Amino acid sequence: MNKPTAIVTGASRGIGRGIATELAKTHRVLATYRGRLDAAESLRAETGCEIFQCDISSSADRKALMSFAREKFGQLDLLVNNAGMAPRERLDILEATEESFDEVISTNLKGPYFLTQQAARWMVEQGSGRIVFVTSMSSYTASTNRGEYCISKAGLSMAVSLWAVRLAALGIKVFEIRPGIIRTDMIAKVEKAYEEKIAGGLLPQRRMGEPNDIALAVRALADGLLDYSTGQVLNLDGGFHLRAL
Ligand SMILES: NC(=O)c1ccc[n+]([C@@H]2O[C@H](COP(=O)([O-])OP(=O)(O)OC[C@H]3O[C@@H](n4cnc5c(N)ncnc54)[C@H](OP(=O)(O)O)[C@@H]3O)[C@@H](O)[C@H]2O)c1
Structure with a gap:
């Protein structure tokens, strides 16, 4: 029962599921989901995570x-802010709606920012903890057919800096994973188009990432391997962020 504990948001599918599956090898994991109870239940059956x-x-x-x-846990060693959404419809910024803006910002930015506030208060009581944001x-990168998503993630990157600075002296480390x-x-809807772009050289490493690529980075953070790097940004992107001529 002395295993460390972790909350992973949006863990029923995709990247969060990969992270929860990896962490469940060493942690007691509380995996959250929004609507897909079936997927969350299968995660619980496979890994023993609480949902x-x-x-x-x-x-x-x-x-x-x-x-x-x-x-359930009594202590919190790790929060992984992973839950997020793309706009329900990709619309050019000349056409996009305020409704979509509000939904995406509430989910991708306001939600993790204020969940972190609560987790941070708890971790401050403990004097320890780690927080990871998936941005x-x-x-x-400006994608003009999903401006609200880009703005939400740019804001979330600033949230990482804010929380890292605020919590550093209190023994809590904060990291950004940038897939x-x-x-x-x-x-899924654009997978084929992305595969073609990748084959054409979009990424220096010519393959799409998999959820496990992200899960392994969270493993390193959870194990404390980057503990002197609070606020660090890990680009998990096959080299997309590099400039080359
Ligand atoms: N895939 C990529 O290429 C990519 C790239 C960069 C960043 N990311 C980021 O990585 C994170 C995970 O993305 P993904 O690709 O794994 O997405 P996904 O396959 O669509 O899975 C999204 C997960 O988040 C949950 N979720 C969605 N809206 C939520 C809400 N309002 N409250 C709580 N949970 C919610 C979903 O729960 P349900 O299953 O119950 O619906 C699901 O578990 C997101 O923050 C995303 O922005 C993804």
Whole structure:
């Protein structure tokens, strides 16, 4: 029962599922999902993770999640802010709607920012902890057919800096994982087009990323291998961020 504990948001599918599966080898993991109970239940069956329904954009759901975690675990060693969404429809910024902007910002930025506030208060009581944010190469890459997503991730990158600076002297480390193109449901509609771009040289490493590529980076962070690097950004993108001539 002395295993370290972790919360992974959005862990029913994709990257979060990969992270929860990896962490479950060493941690007691609380895996959250929004609507896909079937997927969350299969994760629980495969890994022994606890599961909890939480719409990260809802203040009441975030509070309920933290109460459940406190009751279940009593301590929190790691929070992985992974849950996120793409706009329901990719629309040019000349056409995109305020409704989509509000939904994406609430889910990708406001949700993890305020969940982190609650987790940080708990970790401050403990005097230890690690927090990981899953942002995106969209933090710095302008895609004009999903501006609200790019803005949400750019804001989340700043949240990493803010929390890293605020919590450093209190013994809590904060990290950013910035994925490139990762094979999950989120990119299913554009997977073929991305594969063609990758084959054409979009990425120095000519393959799409897999959820396990991200999970292994979280493993290194969870094991404390980068503990003198608070605020560090890990680009998990096959070299997309490099400039070359
Ligand atoms: N795939 C990529 O290429 C890529 C690249 C860069 C960054 N990312 C980021 O990586 C993270 C995971 O993405 P993914 O590709 O694994 O996506 P995904 O396959 O679509 O999975 C999304 C996960 O987040 C959950 N979720 C969605 N909206 C939520 C909400 N409002 N509250 C709580 N949970 C919610 C989903 O729960 P349900 O299953 O219950 O719906 C699911 O578990 C996201 O933050 C995404 O922006 C992805």
